Amino acid sequence: MSASIENFLKTIYSFRNLEARDTKPGSIAKALGISNAAATDMARKLSEKDLLEYRKYQPLQLTPKGERFALQVIRKHRLWETFLYRTFDMSLLEIHNEAELLEHATSDRMAEILWNYLEKPSFDPHGDPIPNGYGFVDFEKDSKVLFKAEEGQEYRIIRLVSNDEEFYNFCCDNKIEIDNEIKVAKQYSKNQLTEISILGRQIVIPKEFSNNIYVTKVNEQ
Amino acid sequence: MSASIENFLKTIYSFRNLEARDTKPGSIAKALGISNAAATDMARKLSEKDLLEYRKYQPLQLTPKGERFALQVIRKHRLWETFLYRTFDMSLLEIHNEAELLEHATSDRMAEILWNYLEKPSFDPHGDPIPNGYGFVDFEKDSKVLFKAEEGQEYRIIRLVSNDEEFYNFCCDNKIEIDNEIKVAKQYSKNQLTEISILGRQIVIPKEFSNNIYVTKVNEQ
DNA sequence: TAAAAGATTTAAGCATACTTAAATATTAAT
DNA sequence: ATTAATATTTAAGTATGCTTAAATCTTTTA
Ligand SMILES: [Mn+2]
Ligand SMILES: [Mn+2]
Ligand SMILES: [Mn+2]
Ligand SMILES: [Mn+2]
Numbered sequence: 001m002s003a004s005i006e007n008f009l010k011t012i013y014s015f016r017n018l019e020a021r022d023t024k025p026g027s028i029a030k031a032l033g034i035s036n037a038a039a040t041d042m043a044r045k046l047s048e049k050d051l052l053e054y055r056k057y058q059p060l061q062l063t064p065k066g067e068r069f070a071l072q073v074i075r076k077h078r079l080w081e082t083f084l085y086r087t088f089d090m091s092l093l094e095i096h097n098e099a100e101l102l103e104h105a106t107s108d109r110m111a112e113i114l115w116n117y118l119e120k121p122s123f124d125p126h127g128d129p130i131p132n133g134y135g136f137v138d139f140e141k142d143s144k145v146l147f148k149a150e151e152g153q154e155y156r157i158i159r160l161v162s163n164d165e166e167f168y169n170f171c172c173d174n175k176i177e178i179d180n181e182i183k184v185a186k187q188y189s190k191n192q193l194t195e196i197s198i199l200g201r202q203i204v205i206p207k208e209f210s211n212n213i214y215v216t217k218v219n220e221q
Numbered sequence: 222m223s224a225s226i227e228n229f230l231k232t233i234y235s236f237r238n239l240e241a242r243d244t245k246p247g248s249i250a251k252a253l254g255i256s257n258a259a260a261t262d263m264a265r266k267l268s269e270k271d272l273l274e275y276r277k278y279q280p281l282q283l284t285p286k287g288e289r290f291a292l293q294v295i296r297k298h299r300l301w302e303t304f305l306y307r308t309f310d311m312s313l314l315e316i317h318n319e320a321e322l323l324e325h326a327t328s329d330r331m332a333e334i335l336w337n338y339l340e341k342p343s344f345d346p347h348g349d350p351i352p353n354g355y356g357f358v359d360f361e362k363d364s365k366v367l368f369k370a371e372e373g374q375e376y377r378i379i380r381l382v383s384n385d386e387e388f389y390n391f392c393c394d395n396k397i398e399i400d401n402e403i404k405v406a407k408q409y410s411k412n413q414l415t416e417i418s419i420l421g422r423q424i425v426i427p428k429e430f431s432n433n434i435y436v437t438k439v440n441e442q
Numbered sequence: 443t444a445a446a447a448g449a450t451t452t453a454a455g456c457a458t459a460c461t462t463a464a465a466t467a468t469t470a471a472t
Numbered sequence: 473a474t475t476a477a478t479a480t481t482t483a484a485g486t487a488t489g490c491t492t493a494a495a496t497c498t499t500t501t502a
Contacts, residue, residue, distance in 0.1 A: 038460055088334050098331050105326035110319050113309050
């Protein structure tokens with residue numbers, strides 16, 4: 001299983017449930033930085049290996065087998081992230097970039113060693129769930145993106161999803177961190193801005209960032 | 222720089238000073254488990270990139286540039302070994318096998334993080350020196366293989382070099398470990414056996430193993 | 443020193459993972 | 473319902489890293 005295949009399956013899996021993201025070859029190609037033609041090619045090949053279903057012009061769909069493989073890679077990625085974050089002084093972005101490489105050079109045995117050493121963690125430092133050895137994903141808390149949160153409600157930040165350095169710098173500068181609590185002051189819907197208060201400060205967050213921040217209601221806990 | 226190229230350069234470097242090992246394409250091919258033709262091919266390509274000198278039928282020789290690259294890979298390999306050995310409950314063989322993969326998925330930044338975290342180690346758990354960031358190898362102690370040690374002399378074990386599971390099992394069972402001291406009782410030269418005493422026990426070691434054990438005289442310290 | 447044995451190189455070919463350009467299908471707009 | 477814009481697929485081609493088989497060179501041995 002090459003790194004190219006692993007990244008391909010992983011990308012399909014993670015786009016699966018995201019609105020505003022489909023799993024047609026073009027979208028996957030864009031995410032991986034390859035041409036549409038290359039993605040179509042890869043899709044054909046993987047469908048022959050029974051890792052996904054490919055029908056012309058349709059979104060790609062992982063088979064059960066393909067999903068299991070994707071989850072193994074995601075598991076290794078998130079175990080490394082968790083390990084690097086706890087062990088070294090590395091940022092949320094750095095751990096992601098290193099894990100993006102390490103995930104493809106990790107034996108199943110190494111994954112088990114990490115998993116035990118970390119005491120069977122359920123979530124990585126971005127708040128993403130860590131699949132277990134059998135491919136199952138732990139129950140995800142009921143959550144929504146900050147962009148769609150209700151005015152006046154209080155929420156807890158449970159997840160930060162991005163590969164963008166500026167996003168993480170913004171989070172860092174404004175104490176937007178997992179487990180911190182916020183109150184949604186106002187949604188400027190037309191301009192797609194969200195105003196929140198966090199640790200006593202008011203800040204306005206544009207869509208580009210508020211779409212990467214997942215929150216859950218505090219009283220629903 | 223692909224894993225294939227990295228392994229190729231690394232192998233040439235480590236065969237360089239070993240007697241009973243030359244650096245002709247055939248030897249490298251055998252070590253890497255590829256065909257002679259593939260090794261010759263690779264040699265031609267790398268010589269075009271100024272990483273080694275290739276003249277037909279002659280041993281391969283790394284250029285200064287090639288040597289720097291090789292040392293970077295060896296550095297990453299040994300840093301991972303040291304890290305895995307200290308952090309987890311892994312054997313001398315396991316750490317080698319994992320490092321063989323991880324070395325190719327390690328950024329320069331990650332190597333520096335490991336290096337600092339480990340407090341700038343000079344040797345890995347097998348007793349092999351760790352090149353520094355500029356490609357220089359720390360001074361190696363005056364050593365010889367146990368196979369060639371003098372009868373009656375006392376030595377300290379400083380290095381274990383092998384990829385063979387049985388060798389490491391043998392070492393483990395007989396307390397042949399870095400820093401342990403031994404006395405060479407007898408060299409059965411014709412039969413290539415070395416008898417030593419270690420921690421009060423006498424054992425006879427055949428050439429296949431005694432050639433992988435490096436020792437240094439205790440009083441020469 | 444000449445043949446035999448052994449190693450190395452050349453040649454031809456294959457799988458993977460990509461590219462660009464052209465053809466074709468889908469989707470959106472008038 | 474056409475047409476235009478957009479996306480996808482097909483086709484042709486490239487670089488990498490391998491393979492086996494044949495040709496050639498080097499080394500050994502008699
Ligand atoms: Mn990756
Ligand atoms: Mn993550
Ligand atoms: Mn390797
Ligand atoms: Mn080592």
